[in-house]
Amino acid sequence: xxxAVLAVLAAQVVVALALTPLLIGVMRQVRTRLxxxxxxxxxxxxxxxxxxxxxEPLRAAGSSxxxxxxxxxxxxxxxxxxxxIPLIATxxxxxxxxxxxxxxxxxxxxxxxxxxxxxxSGTAFGGMGSSRxxxxxxxxxxxxxxxxxxxxxxxxxxxxxxxxxxxxxxxTAVMTPAGLLAIVALFVVVLAxxxxxxxDNPATHLELTMVHEAMILESGGRDLAWLELGxxxxxTALLGLVVNLAAPWGIAxxxxxxxxxxxxxxxxxxxxxxxxxxxxxxxxxxxLRLFRVPELLAGSFVLAFLAVTASYLVA
Amino acid sequence: MSGPGALLAVLALAGVAIAVxxxxxxxxxxxxxxxxxxxxGLGGVAAGVAAMGGAGxxxxxxxxxxxxxxxxxxxxxxxxxxxVFLVVAGGVGALAAFFGIGYAHGPAASRxxxxxxxxxxxxxxxxxxxxxxxSFLLAWELMAVAxxxxxxxxxxxxxxxxxxxxxYAVMTHLSFLLLxxxxxxxxxxxxxxxxxxIAAAQASGPxxxxxxxxxxxxxxxxxxxxxxxxxxxRAHPEAPSxxxxxxSAAMVKMGVYGILLTLGLLAPGPQWWGFGLxxxxxxxxxxxxxxxxxxxxxxxxxxxxxxxxxxLIVTALGVGVLLGDAGQRRVAEVAIVAALLLVVSHAAxxxxxxxxxxxxxxxxxxxxxxxLGGLVHTHPFTAISFGLGAMGATALPITxxxxxxxxxxxxxxHGDGRADRLIAVTLPLAMGVVALTVGLGxxxxxKAWAIAFLARPRSERAANPDHAQGSHDHSITMIAGLVVSGxxxxxxxxxxxxxxxxxxxxxxxxxxxRVGLLGVAFPAVGVLLEPAALTLLAxxxxxxxAAYNAVLRVRRPRRDTExxxxxxxxxxxxxxxxxxxxxxxxxxxxxxxxxDPTRQLTVEHPEGNPLLVxxxxxxxxxxxxxxxxxxxxxxxxxxxxxxxxxxxQNGSIHRYLAFSFVALLLVLAVVSL
Numbered sequence: 001x002x003x004a005v006l007a008v009l010a011a012q013v014v015v016a017l018a019l020t021p022l023l024i025g026v027m028r029q030v031r032t033r034l035x036x037x038x039x040x041x042x043x044x045x046x047x048x049x050x051x052x053x054x055x056e057p058l059r060a061a062g063s064s065x066x067x068x069x070x071x072x073x074x075x076x077x078x079x080x081x082x083x084x085i086p087l088i089a090t091x092x093x094x095x096x097x098x099x100x101x102x103x104x105x106x107x108x109x110x111x112x113x114x115x116x117x118x119x120x121s122g123t124a125f126g127g128m129g130s131s132r133x134x135x136x137x138x139x140x141x142x143x144x145x146x147x148x149x150x151x152x153x154x155x156x157x158x159x160x161x162x163x164x165x166x167x168x169x170x171x172t173a174v175m176t177p178a179g180l181l182a183i184v185a186l187f188v189v190v191l192a193x194x195x196x197x198x199x200d201n202p203a204t205h206l207e208l209t210m211v212h213e214a215m216i217l218e219s220g221g222r223d224l225a226w227l228e229l230g231x232x233x234x235x236t237a238l239l240g241l242v243v244n245l246a247a248p249w250g251i252a253x254x255x256x257x258x259x260x261x262x263x264x265x266x267x268x269x270x271x272x273x274x275x276x277x278x279x280x281x282x283x284x285x286x287x288l289r290l291f292r293v294p295e296l297l298a299g300s301f302v303l304a305f306l307a308v309t310a311s312y313l314v315a
Numbered sequence: 316m317s318g319p320g321a322l323l324a325v326l327a328l329a330g331v332a333i334a335v336x337x338x339x340x341x342x343x344x345x346x347x348x349x350x351x352x353x354x355x356g357l358g359g360v361a362a363g364v365a366a367m368g369g370a371g372x373x374x375x376x377x378x379x380x381x382x383x384x385x386x387x388x389x390x391x392x393x394x395x396x397x398x399v400f401l402v403v404a405g406g407v408g409a410l411a412a413f414f415g416i417g418y419a420h421g422p423a424a425s426r427x428x429x430x431x432x433x434x435x436x437x438x439x440x441x442x443x444x445x446x447x448x449x450s451f452l453l454a455w456e457l458m459a460v461a462x463x464x465x466x467x468x469x470x471x472x473x474x475x476x477x478x479x480x481x482x483y484a485v486m487t488h489l490s491f492l493l494l495x496x497x498x499x500x501x502x503x504x505x506x507x508x509x510x511x512x513i514a515a516a517q518a519s520g521p522x523x524x525x526x527x528x529x530x531x532x533x534x535x536x537x538x539x540x541x542x543x544x545x546x547x548x549r550a551h552p553e554a555p556s557x558x559x560x561x562x563s564a565a566m567v568k569m570g571v572y573g574i575l576l577t578l579g580l581l582a583p584g585p586q587w588w589g590f591g592l593x594x595x596x597x598x599x600x601x602x603x604x605x606x607x608x609x610x611x612x613x614x615x616x617x618x619x620x621x622x623x624x625x626x627l628i629v630t631a632l633g634v635g636v637l638l639g640d641a642g643q644r645r646v647a648e649v650a651i652v653a654a655l656l657l658v659v660s661h662a663a664x665x666x667x668x669x670x671x672x673x674x675x676x677x678x679x680x681x682x683x684x685x686x687l688g689g690l691v692h693t694h695p696f697t698a699i700s701f702g703l704g705a706m707g708a709t710a711l712p713i714t715x716x717x718x719x720x721x722x723x724x725x726x727x728x729h730g731d732g733r734a735d736r737l738i739a740v741t742l743p744l745a746m747g748v749v750a751l752t753v754g755l756g757x758x759x760x761x762k763a764w765a766i767a768f769l770a771r772p773r774s775e776r777a778a779n780p781d782h783a784q785g786s787h788d789h790s791i792t793m794i795a796g797l798v799v800s801g802x803x804x805x806x807x808x809x810x811x812x813x814x815x816x817x818x819x820x821x822x823x824x825x826x827x828x829r830v831g832l833l834g835v836a837f838p839a840v841g842v843l844l845e846p847a848a849l850t851l852l853a854x855x856x857x858x859x860x861a862a863y864n865a866v867l868r869v870r871r872p873r874r875d876t877e878x879x880x881x882x883x884x885x886x887x888x889x890x891x892x893x894x895x896x897x898x899x900x901x902x903x904x905x906x907x908x909x910x911d912p913t914r915q916l917t918v919e920h921p922e923g924n925p926l927l928v929x930x931x932x933x934x935x936x937x938x939x940x941x942x943x944x945x946x947x948x949x950x951x952x953x954x955x956x957x958x959x960x961x962x963x964q965n966g967s968i969h970r971y972l973a974f975s976f977v978a979l980l981l982v983l984a985v986v987s988l
Contacts, residue, residue: 080852096852109712120770140754142750158725305747308743309743
């Protein structure tokens with residue numbers, strides 16, 4: 001049993017690593033096509049990553065070990081999250097359940113690594129990005145926890161695998177008002193956490209509006225490759241969690257080869273479809289002014305809170 | 316050790332530690348006094364461990380007590396729960412004293428200061444050992460007075476110390492008065508002062524509620540709960556750093572111990588008790604972390620963070636009481652374990668943080684973050700130790716803070732709100748508050764650590780540390796204090812299972828088990844956390860990553876460059892870097908209504924050209940809103956009253972004689988009635 005679950009964890013990591021650049025490629029390609037441009041094709045993020053990995057990184061005078069440790073911490077924490085979150089199968093190791101709070105804490109390691117890197121460079125841009133990034137992270141936190149709290153009430157556990165498995169067996173749970181509210185709230189915070197529109201524009205460069213790009217501006221070569229890959233993996237993990245909570249169908253509940261194959265296929269389709277949907281929506285969205293972002297996040301917090309009280313008082 | 320042996324040893328060590336500073340020559344004073352105080356702390360740890368094992372012993376002190384007054388003898392008999400706080404106070408006290416050997420200089424290394432430190436430590440050790448009201452209050456007062464002396468240490472150098480000490484003295488005695496009143500209500504009801512007798516009386520009804528409110532407010536003042544926190548952000552920055560560490564990491568915990576003691580002495584009360592604790596805790600957590608996030612004074616920031624953490628502890632207690640009343644005993648037990656884990660964890664990481672702040676202050680003479688930077692190169696030990704403390708404060712894995720907050724969140728998520736609407740609404744809100752606190756705490760400590768240690772120095776003093784006025788190099792004791800406190804933060808996180816089980820046993824609650832190598836499990840709610848498994852997973856990912864990265868490094872080594880991108884411009888001045896103030900600027904805007912910042916922005920233009928800018932000046936002042944709106948009006952009213960009293964005192968001896976005569980007449984009139 002445990003060996004099979006270990007294989008599941010490894011499979012999740014491999015699938016996520018393989019799928020992530022493709023996800024970003026699909027999202028960019030959908031967007032460019034909708035905007036009437038040809039686009040570089042869906043494999044461009046792959047090519048970029050391989051190219052950057054082969055290039056030398058630079059070290060500015062006065063920089064410290066944070067320069068190389070931050071990208072490493074980001075990648076390792078992102079890969080850990082990908083392994084922990086049930087993406088293609090719900091079983092977990094007995095001593096290593098996919099506990100929501102553990103997952104969030106590991107994600108925060110990556111958040112902090114990025115923020116430290118932003119301040120490490122000692123430029124105004126880095127500090128600005130870091131400050132905004134942490135502000136958004138701080139305001140996102142309550143919604144994430146409360147939204148999953150709402151979803152956890154029917155299953156009476158904070159283990160993500162059990163929550164998803166219970167939603168799979170009980171189809172009506174997916175369509176309850178509380179469940180829908182929580183999913184919407186969670187979706188908004190995933191957009192914020194992963195730096196998508198309307199919170200941050202992933203395509204922006206050298207503007208006063210950028211958040212994520214500002215922090216990694218001083219990195220190059222393989223440092224940059226790891227930073228990009230780590231951030232993309234976070235999108236895969238969080239978006240994967242949301243699609244699995246919203247539409248759990250296809251995820252394997254037993255670690256059998258056939259189940260895993262179905263799980264991988266279902267997960268790939270769901271993830272890429274969700275990514276394409278986000279990219280299509282982004283064409284029609286403008287970035288919010290930074291000081292309007294708290295309003296958006298407060299709105300999602302209210303949704304999540306309503307979801308919890310609804311599942312207590314209505315059900 | 317068993318029996319009163321450990322307690323006697325503590326008293327003997329305290330006598331030595333108080334006397335040593337007066338008997339040693341100047342040159343050896345700090346090493347010997349600090350060493351004696353550190354030994355006293357270790358003695359406290361030993362007594363605490365014995366007490367946690369149920370062998371605390373009983374020691375009746377031969378103090379003269381008027382037999383008629385219904386007072387029980389003055390007795391020390393630490394309970395297992397008291398043992399936890401003995402260990403915390405002793406451990407923190409020992410570490411801070413050891414750090415102080417190298418750190419203390421000037422007035423902080425005087426005979427009075429070292430002697431007061433030992434007395435302060437003794438007070439902190441006697442509070443959780445006390446078994447009756449009288450010894451408790453005596454120990455409490457010893458702790459209060461000795462710490463006041465310590466806060467006052469630098470009064471000749473910085474005038475702000477005096478006002479800070481006044482605030483502290485007033486608040487700490489307000490706390491004492493409230494406690495006196497609260498215990499008086501209980502003792503009157505029970506007919507004696509021994510805690511055993513009071514607990515056996517099982518006070519209930521209005522009298523119990525009055526005692527509860529008085530005691531919680533009294534202990535809350537010491538614990539730094541909002542709105543009684545005003546002394547913390549004043550006293551902590553002004554005290555010598557090792558004293559700040561002991562005050563923040565150990566002394567405020569005595570307030571928490573007091574609240575736990577109160578709950579133990581009283582029969583379960585009405586629902587609003589738990590609800591009140593929860594509200595008090597949540598308010599402190601949010602207000603504390605918000606103020607910490609926007610403050611740029613490192614030690615003031617840490618002081619507000621203490622308020623925040625005590626807020627989280629009291630939130631956990633409130634959840635425990637609320638759920639316990641609602642009949643959800645198993646989840647309530649998780650909350651109580653969470654509270655104790657938070658106590659231990661805060662003690663560990665706040666020691667590391669305050670010692671680190673002291674170390675920064677020591678080498679740069681600065682505690683304003685806006686003027687620091689780049690210290691990671693010159694002071695790696697401080698950087699790592701402060702960094703580990705900051706990780707603990709932000710509950711990042713795997714530190715003590717991570718385990719503690721994980722348990723707290725499990726208690727919140729497993730409380731069942733179906734039966735009770737109040738719980739259905741308060742638990743999610745409490746969870747939101749805890750989550751926002753964690754998030755803002757992250758911002759706070761990323762700011763504190765990265766601004767102080769990374770990038771380029773923002774001032775001359777930070778650029779040339781160790782050459783600051785009146786300071787000298789790090790001594791071995793300082794480095795040892797830093798390293799041990801930083802290592803403790805991580806070690807306590809890894810020892811999640813054994814630590815939780817011991818704490819649960821001391822608090823007399825069940826439902827906690829060890830699992831795996833180091834893990835902790837709460838079978839009643841079906842959750843577990845195994846730090847070793849999590850570490851293995853991290854290693855399984857990090858090792859291949861590091862190997863691959865090493866290959867890449869061999870192929871394409873990192874190249875040094877003077878100017879990487881710099882956004883197209885030559886990096887001119889460190890003044891272009893983000894500072895702590897600018898880092899928190901978005902927060903100040905978002906929470907402007909509750910922070911009430913005063914800002915001034917002046918833009919000057921060159922003569923005759925309104926479109927060009929020659930100079931921009933910006934200043935921002937943040938004040939404690941609660942202090943401004945609640946305390947200063949009271950202060951002004953008292954001053955007005957004092958002025959009014961001057962009307963009858965004009966210096967005329969005739970008038971005073973007339974007053975005496977009228978008073979005599981009044982007394983005679985009253986007596987003759």
